[in-house]
Amino acid sequence: MISRRVFIAGTAATTALAAVPAMAADVLKVGLILPMTGPFASTGRQVEAGVRAYMALNGDTVAGKKIEIVLRDDAGTADQTRRLAQELIVNDGAKMLMGFGLTPLALAVAPVITQAKVPAIITSATTSSIVKQSPFYARTSMAGPQSAVPVATWAVKNGLKRVVTLVSDYGPGIDIEKGFTDQFKKDGGQIVEAVRVPLQNPDFAPFLQRVRDSKPDAIFVFVPSGVGSLFMKQFVDRGLAEAGIKLIATGDVTDDDLLNAIGDPALGVITGHFYSASHDSPENKAFVARVKKAANIRPNFMSVGGFDAMALAYAALKKTNGDTDGTKLIEAMKGQSWVSPRGPITIDAATRDIIQDIYIREVKKVDGELYNVEFATFPKIKDPNAQ
Amino acid sequence: MTAPVETQKLARDWISRSNRVRLWEIALWVIAVAAIFLLPSKLLILTEITILAIFALSLDLILGYAGIVSLGHTAFFGLGAYAAGILARDYVSEPVTGLIFAGFISGLFGFATSFLVLRGSDLTRLMTTFGVAMLLAEVANQAAWLTGGADGLSGIMLTPILGLFEFDLFGRNGYVYALVVLAVLTFIARRLVHSPYGLSLKALKLNPRRSAMIGISATRRIVAIYTLSAVYAGMAGALLAQTTSFVSPDVLAFHRSAEVLLVLVIGGTGYLYGGVVGAIIFTLLRDWLSVVTPQYWMFWIGLILIALVLIGRERLTRWPALLNRKATTRAATQLAEEPR
Numbered sequence: 001m002i003s004r005r006v007f008i009a010g011t012a013a014t015t016a017l018a019a020v021p022a023m024a025a026d027v028l029k030v031g032l033i034l035p036m037t038g039p040f041a042s043t044g045r046q047v048e049a050g051v052r053a054y055m056a057l058n059g060d061t062v063a064g065k066k067i068e069i070v071l072r073d074d075a076g077t078a079d080q081t082r083r084l085a086q087e088l089i090v091n092d093g094a095k096m097l098m099g100f101g102l103t104p105l106a107l108a109v110a111p112v113i114t115q116a117k118v119p120a121i122i123t124s125a126t127t128s129s130i131v132k133q134s135p136f137y138a139r140t141s142m143a144g145p146q147s148a149v150p151v152a153t154w155a156v157k158n159g160l161k162r163v164v165t166l167v168s169d170y171g172p173g174i175d176i177e178k179g180f181t182d183q184f185k186k187d188g189g190q191i192v193e194a195v196r197v198p199l200q201n202p203d204f205a206p207f208l209q210r211v212r213d214s215k216p217d218a219i220f221v222f223v224p225s226g227v228g229s230l231f232m233k234q235f236v237d238r239g240l241a242e243a244g245i246k247l248i249a250t251g252d253v254t255d256d257d258l259l260n261a262i263g264d265p266a267l268g269v270i271t272g273h274f275y276s277a278s279h280d281s282p283e284n285k286a287f288v289a290r291v292k293k294a295a296n297i298r299p300n301f302m303s304v305g306g307f308d309a310m311a312l313a314y315a316a317l318k319k320t321n322g323d324t325d326g327t328k329l330i331e332a333m334k335g336q337s338w339v340s341p342r343g344p345i346t347i348d349a350a351t352r353d354i355i356q357d358i359y360i361r362e363v364k365k366v367d368g369e370l371y372n373v374e375f376a377t378f379p380k381i382k383d384p385n386a387q
Numbered sequence: 388m389t390a391p392v393e394t395q396k397l398a399r400d401w402i403s404r405s406n407r408v409r410l411w412e413i414a415l416w417v418i419a420v421a422a423i424f425l426l427p428s429k430l431l432i433l434t435e436i437t438i439l440a441i442f443a444l445s446l447d448l449i450l451g452y453a454g455i456v457s458l459g460h461t462a463f464f465g466l467g468a469y470a471a472g473i474l475a476r477d478y479v480s481e482p483v484t485g486l487i488f489a490g491f492i493s494g495l496f497g498f499a500t501s502f503l504v505l506r507g508s509d510l511t512r513l514m515t516t517f518g519v520a521m522l523l524a525e526v527a528n529q530a531a532w533l534t535g536g537a538d539g540l541s542g543i544m545l546t547p548i549l550g551l552f553e554f555d556l557f558g559r560n561g562y563v564y565a566l567v568v569l570a571v572l573t574f575i576a577r578r579l580v581h582s583p584y585g586l587s588l589k590a591l592k593l594n595p596r597r598s599a600m601i602g603i604s605a606t607r608r609i610v611a612i613y614t615l616s617a618v619y620a621g622m623a624g625a626l627l628a629q630t631t632s633f634v635s636p637d638v639l640a641f642h643r644s645a646e647v648l649l650v651l652v653i654g655g656t657g658y659l660y661g662g663v664v665g666a667i668i669f670t671l672l673r674d675w676l677s678v679v680t681p682q683y684w685m686f687w688i689g690l691i692l693i694a695l696v697l698i699g700r701e702r703l704t705r706w707p708a709l710l711n712r713k714a715t716t717r718a719a720t721q722l723a724e725e726p727r
Contacts, residue, residue, distance in 0.1 A: 036681045045682075073681040078539055078635030079627060083431050090557055091428045104539035108633040111543075115556055127538055170528075170537035199537070 028065040028324060030313060031088035033081055033099040033109075034123075036073035042226070042257060043101040043302050044073070047123045049295035050306030051098070054314075056290055062314045063322035070094060076101060078108040085109040089116045095324040096121070098309045103127040103171055110134040117326035119333065121312055123305035127171050128385035131353050136326060138333045140308035140345075142274055142301070143353045143383030144172075145179025147250045150358040150378035151220065151272035152183035155248055160218040162190050163248075164211045166204075167222045169196040176222040176250060179384045184220075192216045199224070204231055208238045211245070218246035225255035225300075229262045236265040246270065251372065254363055256300035259370045266363045266370060272378075274356050275301040275342040278371035284341035301342075308340045312347060348382065355382050406581035415663065419566055423559065430558040436670045437565040438626045441572060443650045443662025445619030450648075451656030452580055453612050454592030455504055458513045458644050459520030460620060462500075463493040465639035467621025469527060472540045472634040480546045482629045486568065489625030490618040497617020501610045517644070524639035540634035554630065561630040568626060569663075572619055576659055579615075588612060589657075653695060 032051060034044035051069060060067050070092055074081040081100065088094040089112065097113065097120040100106035106125040110133040113120045119136045128144030131137045155163060165180060167173035173196065181191055192214050195207050202223070211219055219240070223231050235247060251273020254266055277288055277298050287307060291299040299307075312333055317324075319332035335349035346355040358381045361372035422433055442464055449455040467489035474485045503515045527534045534540055547553040552560040579585055590598040591605055599605065628634045637643070646669075654665025672691065676684035 037685050041682075071681050073677050073684070075677075077637050078633060079435070079631050082631045082633060083435060086431050086556065086558065087428075090431075104537070104633075104635045104637075107539055107541040108631060108635060110541060111632045112556070129538070133541060171531075 026065050026322075027068050028096075028317070029068050029070050029088075029092055029094045031085065031092065031094035031097045031099075032069050032071045033074050033084050033088070033097065033105075034071070035076040035101040035105070036071070038075045039226075040076045040101045043124055044099075045295070045297065046257060046300055046302035047099060047101075047306035047309075049291045049297060050123070050299060050303035050308075051310050052294060053287060053290040053299075053303075054307045054310035056294065057286060058310075058314065063317045063320070065317060065322050065324075067313075074101075074105060076105065078104045081105040082108040082112060085112050085120075086116075089113075089118050094118070095326070096313055096329065098306070098313070099123055100125050103130060106130050106137075107133060110137070113137070119316075119326055119330040121309040121333075123309045124302050126175075128175060128383055131351060135352075136330050138312060138330065138347055138352045139354050140312055140347075141305040141354070142356075144385045145176040146354075146356070146381050146383060147273045147358055148176045148180040148220075148222065149183045149384045150360065150381060151248055151250065151270075152180045152189065153187055153378070154270075154272065154360050154376065155218060155220070156184065156187040156189045160246060160248070161188070162192050162216045163218050163220050164193045164195065164214060164216045165191060165220045166195045166197065166207060166211070168199045168202070168224060168227065170199045172224075173199075173222055175385065180220055180222075183384070197223070202227060202230070204234045205238065208234055208240060212238060212240055212243055215243070216245060218248050221247065221249040221253055223253060225252045225258065228253040228255055229258050232262050232265050232269075248272075251275070251301060251361070254361075254372055256298050256372065257302075259363065259372070260298075263370070267365065269363045270360065271363075271372060272358050272360050273301060273372070274358055275304045276359065276361055276372040276374055278366060278373055279342060279359075280374075281339070281341070281343070283339055287341035299341075304340065304342050308342075308345065311338060311340065312336060343377075346380075351383070351386055353383050353386065355380055357381065402581060402583070402586070406577070412660070415660070416570065423563060427557060427559070430562045432670060432674055434558050434562045434565050434630055436666045437562065437569050438623050438630070439647070439650060439666040439670060440663040441565075441569050441623040441626065442620055442647050443654065443666055444569075444572065444576060444659065445616045445623060445662075446647050446651055447656055447659060447662050448576060448580075448616040448619065449613055450651060451658070451661065452585060452588045452592065453609055455609070455613065456509050456512055457504075457516040458641075458648070459516035459518065460616075460647055461639055461641075461643035462516070462520035462523045463497055463617040463620035464624040464627075464643060464647075465520075465523060465527065466496055467493045467624030468628040468634045468638045469534055469540065469624075470621065471625035472543050472628040473533065475543045475545055475629070475632075476540065480544055481550065482545055482548045482564065485545075485629060486622055486625045489628075490622045493621020493624070494614050494618035497621075498610065498614040500617075501613035504613060505606060505609055517641075520639060520641070520644060524636070527636055527639055534634070534636075537636055539636055540628075543628065543632040543634070545629055545632060554632075558630070565626050565630065568622060572622065573659060573663075576619075580659065584608070584611075649692065653692075 034047050036044040072084045074084055100122050101124045103125045106122050113136040114134045122139040124141050126142045131139055165177055167177045248270045251271045254269055254271050256277040315336045316329045316332040320328045333347055337346040343357045348355050358378045359374040360376040361374045363370055364373045446460050470492040471485040471489040474488050500519050504512050528536055548564055554561050587603045588608055590603055650665035650669050651661055653668050654661035676687050
């Protein structure tokens with residue numbers, strides 16, 4: 001085994017060697033903090049793949065700066081996230097931070113980035129309140145119940161008037177339940193029952209039985225992406241589809257990363273979300289091909305969050321002409337607009353949150369694989385909670 | 388037969404001898420203080436080690452001295468963190484006040500739950516402590532109006548410590564603050580475990596039935612040490628909340644209880660510094676491995692831990708014995724040499 005001393009010496013030597021060409025290009029470090037281990041490791045893997053894909057497609061130099069990604073694993077623990085952020089800023093001299101898999105992890109760094117004046121781009125966490133906690137946050141994932149509201153409008157238009165909602169009982173779940181319910185009632189729909197299931201060790205069977213008995217037109221579901229496959233299985237086992245109950249959901253349930261593993265029971269499920277790997281655009285084709293080649297996974301919405309975080313960082317650096325002052329960088333991020341693999345997106349100049357199109361998709365088989373195929377678009381959706 | 392007075396003198400001498408400050412102890416504290424100046428870029432991780440050390444010290448008090456195995460010690464840690472966090476968010480933002488408040492709240496809860504660990508074997512205790520921690524975790528998750536629920540408790544703004552020292556970005560004052568707390572708590576614990584009360588606890592741990600026969604009552608002693616241990620854990624939690632100005636719901640998660648137990652296993656129990664040694668080894672190992680290999684570090688840490696436990700199985704009991712062997716042997720010889 002390599003002793004610590006040998007390791008340090010080795011690292012120092014390597015760094016010294018590597019530093020020679022790097023110095024010339026003026027290195028800019030970007031701290032990437034993600035859960036790479038633990039229950040949320042898939043989030044970390046996807047976001048990292050997205051970040052690396054952007055750099056592979058667009059080069060690692062922007063506005064005279066050579067971008068270097070410093071990846072750190074917080075294992076989904078908030079105090080680790082906080083310490084890593086602080087160390088990346090103070091010791092490694094990171095000028096930008098990215099990542100943050102869950103809401104508490106993102107919230108934990110708010111005091112640090114405000115004090116240090118370093119911008120942080122959120123690639124995954126979605127709770128509405130996060131970006132308000134520090135003027136140095138920007139977000140490229142999703143803002144609160146953004147994906148749920150269009151589903152409500154679509155459902156009413158398509159004759160699904162009586163709906164049962166089923167969400168996981170935690171911050172984002174309650175956000176989404178509220179977003180969906182408000183819009184659904186406004187459009188003239190009726191919520192038959194609102195069910196909340198525990199986040200940990202969920203067993204949907206008793207809840208689904210209740211849903212079946214109340215005979216709604218459809219059931220609207222939000223559960224975190226990993227739990228989606230378990231839900232789908234029980235949904236089929238309980239015969240809700242045969243009873244004529246439609247399943248509508250946010251895209252988390254039919255996560256691209258897991259969709260093939262869920263298999264045929266997912267066919268025909270209607271979801272609303274901001275990204276599908278089957279989105280038809282040249283930007284997306286290049287992105288999907290790159291991620292598949294480099295990381296051997298199908299990119300999902302987490303991955304595209306990482307990709308766009310890099311896109312935003314590059315755009316901001318171009319605008320400041322390579323100036324790495326935190327306040328200038330976050331100013332430069334405000335109002336940026338570009339075409340992402342998911343479609344056109346904008347960083348709201350007022351809230352630093354994302355404005356994006358939400359697509360209504362149906363799960364279909366394309367070339368032997370399951371995909372969320374988009375068939376309707378709700379353009380330029382803002383965070384419904386911020387209005 | 389020795390006169391009672393002489394036996395008493397012998398016992399007193401033995402106690403004061405075992406209470407003597409040792410060279411390695413002084414060295415440890417000198418290094419800890421020197422780190423402030425020598426390792427300015429490592430202060431954040433040192434703060435983390437210090438907090439973990441206090442937490443482990445608190446577990447050592449009940450595991451190493453009273454023999455109570457706990458799988459839910461993080462209940463007190465988390466309660467302290469939330470108590471300090473909520474106090475700072477809504478009422479008083481001065482850290483030392485928060486620290487004492489958190490210790491008080493945790494101690495109160497520790498006192499209330501200590502009656503649960505009085506009865507039953509190790510296995511029952513494992514289950515009850517585990518259950519208490521699970522209950523608290525769910526309460527914190529549900530009471531979102533107070534604790535922030537699954538999003539964690541944010542918006543904690545702290546004023547400078549005692550109105551003088553502000554928490555800086557380099558974590559220097561945070562480290563000094565945590566170190567002072569560790570020093571004070573270790574000193575108190577040291578006095579305590581080397582007192583007759585501490586010895587009676589050890590007697591209870593070694594053989595409860597026999598100690599009951601010579602007149603050592605278990606109930607009050609266990610309630611007292613369990614309460615004190617809860618106070619310590621609560622203060623460690625408060626330090627975490629204050630140095631990170633955030634409380635995440637995972638302060639009550641099972642992995643923290645397991646982690647602190649692990650730290651004690653690495654460092655050894657029953658000599659107070661096991662927590663410190665274990666915290667240093669565990670944190671540095673984890674930090675180094677997770678930088679070298681962000682995705683697979685858990686594999687390596689698992690492997691190292693298995694190796695450690697297999698090779699050093701007796702660590703749990705031998706560490707303190709090795710350190711105290713000289714003193715013990717001397718006392719024993721002296722006692723044996725006395726004419727009867």
